[in-house]
Amino acid sequence: MNPRSAVFALFTVGIVAVLLAGPMRSVHAQKQPAPLAALPAVPVPPDQPLTADRVKLGELLFFDPRLSGDGSIGCVDCHDPKKGWGDGNALSRGYPGTMHWRNSQTVVNSAYLKNFFWGSGSSTLEAQAHSAATGALAGNIQPRLGEERMKQIAVYVDLFQRVYGEKPSWEKAMLAIAAYERKVTSNDAPFDRFVRGDRTAMTAGQQRGRTLFETKAGCIACHNGALLTDEQHYNIGVPPNPEFVTNPQRQIAMRERIRGKGIPEQVYLKFDRDPGRYLETKKDEDLGKFRTPPLRYLTYTAPYMHNGVFFTLEEVVDFYDRGGDADSFGTKSDLITPLRLSGQEKADLVSFLESLSGTELRHERPTLPPYGVLEFPMTSGTFK
């Protein structure tokens, strides 16, 4: 046997041995996961090129609180660059007077996603921006009001004219915000550099963690591909957040949302926790399921899970190691079983997760343009 054949044989035996190992069952019971990979170029709709003016307009609108009902909360307030482009809180703050019941997700690399929100309630960046800006628990604005406000800001009138050849409109505002968000990407993580050929980019511990991620720990079953998500939905038995359990306003927010989806009271009153994807599909099989979150930029986006119940990556790994927690919906995934990781293996897994974050994307808040002065015909016509 020549050396190359010997190596191949050993590799094959190793694979077979690993396949026979218990914890691997769950990984290989599923279809072959997409391999981990470096990020490709950002997908951009051909009719929405990322021109300087379009991105600048989107940036200003992203930071502008006047695109909310009471003028106090912009996209940035739940997606703050200083807080990993999320809001840092376990549960998002919500529109003034409300308290949201889910964690605010990062904008970083969202340009690559096909499903947005924890239950995949939107399928484009533009639809996500619209849903968040108009949702009663987030921006709570009527699009018409937003249009009228933008029309009173000279800089916006000028930028809309240059970019879209028309007056400010809600639809185009959402397009511009999405264009800006497509610029918020991170692809310089140690993992990226390693995959591109820099063999010094990841430490030995991170490389061991990657192997665990792809084998014994089975994370890759769902966290796969360049974005480390299959964008499918699973119930992994995340425990309720005490803040949700003890705060009636958080529960009111969730039940208001459920009721708004047309789900009757006799159904939702039985829920002791977030029904997740069920809100979108109303199928019992989707109860308690949430879209697999991407794992990039993870270091900056604590706390973790749909309800922010874990504050550190160590807590996340411990959660998976014990096979998740109890489920009340009966839909918990078979993929979630005790992993029996050693202390060193847990540390390596955390190290690998940390290798998925590159340079922190700090972004200075732009100075927003003021309202102009409107001249109404106050001394003529019916206003005399």
Place this chain on the structure above:
Amino acid sequence: MLSRRDMIGASMGFAACGGSLALAGAALAQASSYVPGAVIGGGIDGIVRVGDNLSAAEQIIIGKDNHICGEGHATPDPVTLSDERGLKNAVVMIKDIARGKPWAKRERFDIVQEKCVFHPYIQFAPRSFELSILNKDPVLHNIHAYEIIGRARRTLFNIAQPQANQVDRHKVALTRGSIIEIDCDAHNWMSAWIVTSDHPYVAVTDSAGRFAIDDVPAGEFELVAWHPGLGSMSTRAKVASKARAAATISFGA
């Protein structure tokens, strides 16, 4: 008399102290078993300075309630400097001091919302206390306090106050962190901070950037300064009995 120069909203351009709350939390982590007792010690007189390497200001438009809150832009975390570049409103703390002077802990602290600004902007407190919250404005304020935990934060309380002169009191007890961030959910530029401590060796710098810490046991200590817009920086101070040590903590060159 100092003529103050206001570097409102400036932030440091150097990464080592770039305003990271996570770094701050680590820097301000303290021994949790402070033992009070008699001290025949000295003191520390110091100043916190800032170098020239300041980047652009972060300003937020005042988008509502302009008749009360004013017009234009506001700065959530102002970096206010004296002519000598002394930094106002930095918290200075001796790190990991296990024993020292008795501490008559205040049990109640106050925060006031007036003209859409929190007063005081920054203060220090024990790890559990009662906060009295007053809204002096005839507009709705919604104070939202968070415990900073690493890079994350956890809601401590979230109270709407629609009435002028409304007062609410809330018990505060931290679980894992040492810094409290305070926002107003109704006015996104409003910002205040409370740094908690297990011991009394903490000070807030004055408008000249100066601070004094008294009755320090003799020994050598790490002295940490933290500012919400700048992050943390430290130096060492050697204190002799019945003597005053001088300390300078510098952010940037």
